[in-house]
Amino acid sequence: MLDISQVYNINFLEEGMLSVIPEAIVIIFAFIVLFLTFFEKLSKSDNPYYLSLISIGFSMLYILMLSGRTIDGFYGSIVFNRFSVFLFIGILFSGFLTILMSKNYIDNFEVPLPEYYSLILFGVASMMLLVSSNNLIMVFLSIEFMSITAYILTGYLKGNLRSTEAALKYFVLGTFASAFLIFGSVFIYAATGHLNLYNIHFFIVNIASKGLVNFGDIKIYLAIGLILFLVGLAFKMSLFPFHSWTPDAYDGAPTPVTNFMATGVKIAAFAIFLRIFSLIYNFNIMDFNNILWMLAILSMSFGNIAALMSSNIKRLLAYSSIAQAGYILVGIIGGGYYGYSGTLFYLLAYVFMTAGAFAVVIIFENFDLMSLDIKKYSGIGYKYPIVAAAMTFFLLSLAGIPVTSGFMGKFYVFSAAIKSRYNLLVLIAFINSAFAAFYYIKIIVRMYMPDKEELIASLNGVQRGGMSGGSDQGKPSGDFGIVNGKINEELMIVIFICLFFTLLMGIYPQLFINFAHNSISSLWNI
Amino acid sequence: MSINGYLIVAGIIFCIGMLGVLMRKNLIVIFMSLELMFNAANLGFVAVSNYLNLIDGDIFVIFVMVVAAAEAAIALGIAVAFYREKGTVDIDKAQELKL
Numbered sequence: 258m259l260d261i262s263q264v265y266n267i268n269f270l271e272e273g274m275l276s277v278i279p280e281a282i283v284i285i286f287a288f289i290v291l292f293l294t295f296f297e298k299l300s301k302s303d304n305p306y307y308l309s310l311i312s313i314g315f316s317m318l319y320i321l322m323l324s325g326r327t328i329d330g331f332y333g334s335i336v337f338n339r340f341s342v343f344l345f346i347g348i349l350f351s352g353f354l355t356i357l358m359s360k361n362y363i364d365n366f367e368v369p370l371p372e373y374y375s376l377i378l379f380g381v382a383s384m385m386l387l388v389s390s391n392n393l394i395m396v397f398l399s400i401e402f403m404s405i406t407a408y409i410l411t412g413y414l415k416g417n418l419r420s421t422e423a424a425l426k427y428f429v430l431g432t433f434a435s436a437f438l439i440f441g442s443v444f445i446y447a448a449t450g451h452l453n454l455y456n457i458h459f460f461i462v463n464i465a466s467k468g469l470v471n472f473g474d475i476k477i478y479l480a481i482g483l484i485l486f487l488v489g490l491a492f493k494m495s496l497f498p499f500h501s502w503t504p505d506a507y508d509g510a511p512t513p514v515t516n517f518m519a520t521g522v523k524i525a526a527f528a529i530f531l532r533i534f535s536l537i538y539n540f541n542i543m544d545f546n547n548i549l550w551m552l553a554i555l556s557m558s559f560g561n562i563a564a565l566m567s568s569n570i571k572r573l574l575a576y577s578s579i580a581q582a583g584y585i586l587v588g589i590i591g592g593g594y595y596g597y598s599g600t601l602f603y604l605l606a607y608v609f610m611t612a613g614a615f616a617v618v619i620i621f622e623n624f625d626l627m628s629l630d631i632k633k634y635s636g637i638g639y640k641y642p643i644v645a646a647a648m649t650f651f652l653l654s655l656a657g658i659p660v661t662s663g664f665m666g667k668f669y670v671f672s673a674a675i676k677s678r679y680n681l682l683v684l685i686a687f688i689n690s691a692f693a694a695f696y697y698i699k700i701i702v703r704m705y706m707p708d709k710e711e712l713i714a715s716l717n718g719v720q721r722g723g724m725s726g727g728s729d730q731g732k733p734s735g736d737f738g739i740v741n742g743k744i745n746e747e748l749m750i751v752i753f754i755c756l757f758f759t760l761l762m763g764i765y766p767q768l769f770i771n772f773a774h775n776s777i778s779s780l781w782n783i
Numbered sequence: 784m785s786i787n788g789y790l791i792v793a794g795i796i797f798c799i800g801m802l803g804v805l806m807r808k809n810l811i812v813i814f815m816s817l818e819l820m821f822n823a824a825n826l827g828f829v830a831v832s833n834y835l836n837l838i839d840g841d842i843f844v845i846f847v848m849v850v851a852a853a854e855a856a857i858a859l860g861i862a863v864a865f866y867r868e869k870g871t872v873d874i875d876k877a878q879e880l881k882l
Contacts, residue, residue, distance in 0.1 A: 394843050401850045408857050412864060421864045422877045428861055429813060429874075432854055433804055436820035439847060440797055443827035447786060452839045474787075505880045 276330030286312030287378035305371035352381035384525035423509025438489025444482025497555035507575035557583030591674035598773035599669030606662035613755030620738030635707035662762030789830035797823035
């Protein structure tokens with residue numbers, strides 16, 4: 258079947274290679290940053306930090322240059338189209354913001370290693386490969402690539418028991434999920450005989466049109482395979498029954514890495530799920546919408562109830578991210594052109610609001626565990642008005658209050674689900690988001706209207722006492738993001754970028770939703 | 784010749800690995816069980832690939848083996864770091880992140 262002259266086709270060099278240049282730029286810079294370790298002088302200064310930022314800028318430029326094109330690379334294993342362009346931009350922003358907020362954190366925790374930046378860059382590259390992969394081998398490889406960098410980064414704080422334990426739990430459950438993913442692809446392969454997603458798509462469309470009656474074994478294999486594959490992906494998306502690693506991994510990981518996992522890993526996992534779902538799930542092999550329906554409702558309800566109970570801000574954001582995953586899933590269930598583009602819009606909005614919230618968390622963090630307690634936020638509305646106002650805005654956006662990107666995201670996602678007659682689902686989602694507003698607003702109330710005792714304590718700066726009194730002797734005290742009463746510049750830049758985009762997506766969403774519509778239309782342009 | 788037998792054997796091996804991950808307390812045994820799950824999938828791929836007379840499945844197996852090796856490296860690194868701090872590889876001792 259395969260023509261030898263095609264194997265040595267010059268197109269392979271000219272066209273196909275173009276499809277991975279954005280990833281290749283990031284990977285090359287990641288290696289350069291890694292090799293800086295050999296030269297003590299070069300790695301001591303801020304070189305790795307600036308190099309990483311530059312690489313992301315280059316990659317972004319290249320993507321904008323190529324953005325209209327569709328390029329198949331590596332015999333259909335990788336497809337560069339407008340769908341991947343949209344997600345590349347989200348992922349690159351996630352990496353960019355993570356690198357910006359890492360510098361201060363890494364300096365303070367005294368792990369001045371350039372490997373950190375190189376791992377973040379590898380993570381970015383792997384996510385980009387994941388969203389543009391079009392072959393089950395490629396999907397598996399890039400999910401593993403992404404997960405392995407995330408495992409290492411989670412356990413990056415050497416000698417920190419919480420970080421190691423988070424990495425341990427994340428690793429065991431993440432690999433468990435990967436095993437499901439690959440065992441699912443065995444069955445998909447057994448049923449269809451293809452690994453390329455487009456070929457699987459055509460195969461399924463073909464047998465679905467013939468009524469599926471005469472395909473006993475094939476149908477059973479396909480159902481088993483798709484369910485196992487869904488379980489594997491649901492772990493990565495942290496949907497409810499498969500969420501158990503999320504709070505622990507988010508809590509124990511260094512905070513910039515938590516941000517990276519919450520934004521980058523999540524949107525990459527959702528993007529590949531969206532792509533695979535639209536290509537091979539969405540036919541009457543089984544009623545997958547009902548399964549997703551359950552997953553969405555359970556994730557929302559569980560995430561919101563657990564977030565209400567938690568007092569640690571990182572844990573609260575972790576549970577809230579489980580709930581947000583439920584909302585995003587509503588868009589995928591709603592389906593069609595509008596549901597999918599709403600999902601993309603929500604994913605991009607989610608990157609900015611979450612990154613902003615985590616940047617604020619980093620400002621007020623220090624070696625003391627109590628610095629992550631939400632009591633810490635009492636009265637910061639008076640001491641640091643700009644930061645508190647920004648935090649308020651991000652939390653309102655996560656809650657879905659109008660004028661923010663979170664509201665527009667929820668609006669697009671829910672209206673698509675209404676269009677497809679999932680009224681009960683949307684009703685439950687509405688109740689959930691009203692309920693969720695309660696714990697987001699609880700933090701805002703603390704910031705502006707603290708209890709009297711807490712306010713006095715925070716003004717005197719003895720907030721850190723509390724339960725774990727003298728545990729941090731000999732370590733520098735005070736919050737990491739604040740030096741002599743001034744807030745760290747990089748963190749302020751992150752907050753302003755996030756604020757800008759959250760506001761822009763809230764008041765002028767047409768710009769982004771049109772882009773999302775364009776991207777989605779390329780999903781079916783096979 | 785039917786493919787079902789091979790897939791059933793692969794499924795049984797996969798379930799043994801799954802039970803191992805869920806029930807065992809020793810970290811090293813858990814890692815072994817994870818490898819078992821990966822290898823069950825490998826068995827399935829080789830069988831299907833042979834049955835359908837295609838080559839893709841065999842290629843997938845090679846990639847899975849490479850990934851499994853990379854994961855083993857990470858796993859043992861994490862296990863050593865955990866042992867240094869806790870003096871044990873019992874997973875029940877990982878209780879730091881409860882609050």
